[in-house]
Amino acid sequence: MVDRLRQLVHQESPPGAVRRLHDCADLLESWISPVLGRPAVRVLHDGLPHLLWPAEDQRVLLLGHYDTVWPEGTVADWPFAVADGIATGPGVCDMKSGIVQMVTALSLLPDTSRVGVLLTCDEESGSPTSRPLIEQQALRSRAVLVAEPSTEDGALKVARKGGSMYRITVQGRAAHAGVEPHRGVNAAVELAHQVLAVRALATEGTSVTPTVLSAGSISNQVPESATFCVDVRAWTREELDRVDRMIHAMTPWLPEAALVVGGGINRYPLQESVALPLLELARLAGRELGLPPLAGAHAPGASDANFTGSLGVATLDGLGGVGGGSHARTEWVDVTQLADRAALLAGTVAGVLTAHRRSGLAAARPAVTRT
Structure with missing residues (x-):
């Protein structure tokens, strides 16, 4: 053997x-x-x-x-x-x-x-x-x-x-980061708010963990888009269903930002x-x-x-x-x-x-x- x-x-x-x-x-x-x-x-x-x-x-x-x-x-x-x-x-x-x-x-x-x-x-x-x-x-x-x-x-x-996997995409609006940042919708800032909101869904026995994050492509531009992934683990299907409903019900924190939620429950x-x-x-x-x-x-x-x-x-x-x-x-x-x-x-x-x-x-x- x-x-x-x-x-x-x-x-x-x-x-x-x-x-x-x-x-x-x-x-x-x-x-x-x-x-x-x-x-x-x-x-x-x-x-x-x-x-x-x-x-x-x-x-x-x-x-x-x-x-x-x-x-x-x-x-x-x-x-x-x-x-x-x-x-x-x-x-x-x-x-x-x-x-x-x-x-x-x-x-x-x-x-x-x-x-x-x-x-x-x-x-x-x-x-x-x-x-x-x-x-x-x-x-x-x-x-x-x-x-x-x-x-x-x-x-x-x-x-x-059981486990769930999500990929959440934030859509903002690009602008010059130094000249007129106020004209943009900062996807990185929106991402930060959503990461904290997602983490707050965790309870005892249920983990909701933001993992891979990315935003922007160049340092002098307000990020136009951002993404982050979320790993969820729970002992009951009711808990997975609860977190799934709440993640899919998330709304933008910044005016004019948009969210697209992909993924869901992988296994009960x-x-x-x-x-x-x-x-x-x-x-x-x-x-x-x-x-x-x-x-x-x-x-x-x-x-x-x-x-x-x-x-x-x-x-x-x-x-x-x-x-x-x-x-x-x-x-x-x-x-x-x-x-x-x-x-x-x-x-x-x-x-x-x-x-x-x-x-x-x-x-x-x-x-x-x-x-």
Whole structure:
């Protein structure tokens, strides 16, 4: 498993790098297709290759992504390394270790005929092209198990914040900044007021964060236009809806300025109700394997589990590597736990299949409205 993790980390897969993503997809196909005994369907959107191994009678979907946040060439100065049982390198935790564990888990199962696998390549960009495919395959399944990393202490993820993304454009009027600034409508000033107004929408548990800002093009001109981006995270869909309404209702502070709001809710939260039945199955599998007791954690970050859980499909996240530091040069994973976590995933899949035969899991599935 460590050798495979090294190979996968060195097979770089930056966001949007079509050639690199296809090369990585080739490697993953060579590992997974022989284990499942069926070929992958390479689903292309804008040239991006999503890998799907559908099952005819699909009861479980194993879900993950093989793109990372790291640009091409990162491994040249930060190669995969292992020291004292800890592996480091770009994407080692998020989420290439989870994929390696997934491959091993599949090899441990005596029958994978009812297990589908989907590995996408645009999750780090917000899943713009893979979301319809994720939702389609989730709705074909009784349960979705997501191989994103666990918490640093090994807890599985039973809830995640939902997220929204906005790009707000301010339109003003240009004028000479020194000679007649009063004839302009300063888009930078309007932007400043709107940034403060947006930040005030945050409440406890809901973050509303202005991020990228830009205004003007030259220092001696009143800025004619400006833009800023906003990142919103919340534990409930009601909170996301509230912030969405208020952002779209914003009005200009300066006379003659204009606002255009783009974007909206990207994904609703993953709620505990869809995860807890699967957590119990994972705990049972862990006990049978003699593993330490498993906890369920609330994670502020979002993943593709938000999409599947929002459909009412039983979803459990955090079944990947035990590590931390994702998206940072401190990224790490504990390779001494790779085998146990692969066995845990296999045992959880087997538990889902058994629970479905007994109709227990289907009864636990909540009814929600798809949006």
